[in-house]
Amino acid sequence: MxxxxxxxxxxxxxxxxxxxxxxxxxxxxxxxxxxxxxxxxxxxxxxxxxxxxxxxxxxxxxxxxxxxxxxxxxxxxxxxxxxxxxxxxxxxxxxxxxxxxxxxxxxxxxxxxxxxxxxxxxxxxxxxxxxxxxxxxxxxxxxxxxxxxxxxxxxxxxxxxxxxxxxxxxxxxxxxxxxxxxxxxxxxxxxxxxxxxxxxxxxxxxxxxxxxxxxxxxxxxxxxxxxxxxxxxxxDATGSSKKALVRKELLRAAKKRFNELQKATDVSKLAAPISPSGEQIIDAMLPHLNLGSDSLVVDLGCGDARWLVAATQFSDCKCIGIDIDARLVRLAKTRISELSLTHKIEIRLQDVFEFARGDRAISAADVIVVYLFREAVLEIGDILRGRLRKGTQILSVGFGLTGFPCIFEGRVGGIRVYLYMA
Known part of the structure; x- marks a missing residue:
């Protein structure tokens, strides 16, 4: 050296x-x-x-x-x-x-x-x-x-x-x-x-x-x-290298999770992609969201909380992230703590469908973010249609919803992105 x-x-x-x-x-x-x-x-x-x-x-x-x-x-x-x-x-x-x-x-x-x-x-x-x-x-x-x-x-x-x-x-x-x-x-x-x-x-x-x-x-x-x-x-003390280490850990965790799920279940039934949203998508779509300091963002399948961190830094809003993967929840909580955003962002270890059906926070949300596979998107859409208040925005990455008017559709980094209004 x-x-x-x-x-x-x-x-x-x-x-x-x-x-x-x-x-x-x-x-x-x-x-x-x-x-x-x-x-x-x-x-x-x-x-x-x-x-x-x-x-x-x-x-x-x-x-x-x-x-x-x-x-x-x-x-x-x-x-x-x-x-x-x-x-x-x-x-x-x-x-x-x-x-x-x-x-x-x-x-x-x-x-x-x-x-x-x-x-x-x-x-x-x-x-x-x-x-x-x-x-x-x-x-x-x-x-x-x-x-x-x-x-x-x-x-x-x-x-x-x-x-x-x-x-x-x-x-x-x-x-x-x-x-x-x-x-x-x-x-x-x-x-x-x-x-x-x-x-x-x-x-x-x-x-x-x-x-x-x-x-x-x-x-x-x-x-x-x-x-x-x-x-x-x-x-270990630097933000840039810390971010690189988190990315490496996320990739390792994602591969491990995928292999475990592949052995235990029918892969076609998995709800969410293993990879998180790219930063290009987040940067491109944040300006399209109606966010302010009194807004609430709910991310169904939050992964490492990158959407929630970006939204909070963008508008000082409050956020709730839901994920069923315990390892990703721990990583998200660590990241939020390091950024001193625990008073703004709450992370829960929970099934996204269970949350969407039963938690009152879903009806109070101003923005819902989903990045799920097609079948899961269709199922979550059916649940959300009866629970969202008028004017709530739903941002779907990858696959489109049905039953909501689409106010924006585009492609960012090769991935389709849809924005709907309840």
Whole structure:
């Protein structure tokens, strides 16, 4: 294992999501223990990166903490952060003997992360342009093409308007960059952290938002662990790695549960899918729900409580989650406790059909979430029709209900999503 701190070159480019740059840099340093050299593009410098601009106004605490971290030596528990601007590539030259900054940075770094990656910078990298410090670093990056050299990972987290993300050029350009390191291992080449589906800054709803910082950090952590940096793949005290561990435990529990149920029962009679709702679905559908601080959300088959946590953080509403799997209930309760949301979210170990038939909370709910197999959806629909008050929204993931007017139908991440009104 490598004993020095991992070194990450972090590029922040001209997307609205640049406002998350300070938080990302701080989390890389604090949670993964990285030394971070943060490179800004011109657009970020001009429109976002100042005390009276979007970055500082969006997250003032992280902005001030980052400013302090750049100005002072690092503490014992986190890495060092330095800041570099687009024009530094040329401003530092005084003689032919001076070192070349983008080469120095390339040699220094173990990994390059660009988050957010704008459509403009994506196109520049794919086509080999190098007109600022960041693009020069990527043009000179070591993709393992030289004899005896080892490919250094590049992690790209795109963020752009949905129409830009869906444009054919975007996929072509990403594939071009991935092919720079073709033939390399999964954690050795170019990795893409796909954007999230949600309401974008422009008001559109769709794919294109910067992926969650937890997902980005998990990808970086995995790459660094593959390079031999200890402590980067499972740091019990960090949110991002804790989330990755929960995901691994959920997958393990789901496989175990499925195997047990498969041996004990007819698989066709299982009520709910083993896998939970994807974050893309949650991000896309939350804005469609009529939620406020006095709302009640009931999730029939809550799993790890991701819907309930997201809904509470979105609107400060109260939630009840029902699941028959004791292991998932324990995981959900642990997650809620760690997030200090026990006063907002209640998790019950109970059969969803039993709850829907007999619990008075179902009639008080403002939103019902179900992610069940087709037969179970039809059965739960029959139960709910006689129990919901007028105006209650029912969100069904995967399969449609009958007997309720549908107010929204769409596909998110390849899965059908339906929204009904009682």
């Amino acid at each position: 490598t004993r020095r701190r991992p070194r990450v070159l972090l590029g922040v480019t001209g997307s609205v999501a640049a406002v998350k740059g300070p938080k990302l840099a701080l989390r890389l340093a604090k949670e993964l223990g990285c030394d971070v050299k943060l490179i800004l593009t011109r657009t970020v410098e001009q429109y976002f990166w100042a005390d009276d601009r979007a970055v500082a106004l969006y997250d003032g605490d992280s902005w001030r903490e980052l400013s302090s971290a750049v100005a002072t030596p690092p503490g014992d528990l986190h890495g060092e952060i330095s800041l570099h601007y687009a024009a530094e590539e040329w401003e530092g030259y005084r003689s032919l003997d001076d070192s070349v900054l983008h080469i120095d940075l390339r040699n220094w770094a173990d990994l390059c992360l660009i988050a957010p990656l704008s459509a403009h910078t994506l196109a520049k990298i794919a086509n080999g342009l190098c007109d600022d410090l960041l693009s020069c670093c990527l043009r000179a990056w070591d993709y393992g093409q030289r004899s005896g050299s080892k490919c250094k990972p590049v992690v790209l987290a795109p963020a752009m308007n949905t129409a830009m993300w869906d444009h054919p050029l975007t996929r072509n350009q990403l594939n071009t960059i991935k092919n720079f390191a073709i033939g390399r291992g999964e954690q050795e080449g170019v990795l893409i952290v796909e954007p999230a589906v949600k309401t974008l800054a422009c008001g559109d709803v769709g794919a294109g938002a910067l992926a969650g910082l937890d997902d980005i950090l998990t990808t970086v952590s995995s790459c660094l662990a593959s390079l031999g940096f200890s402590g980067c793949n499972a740091r």
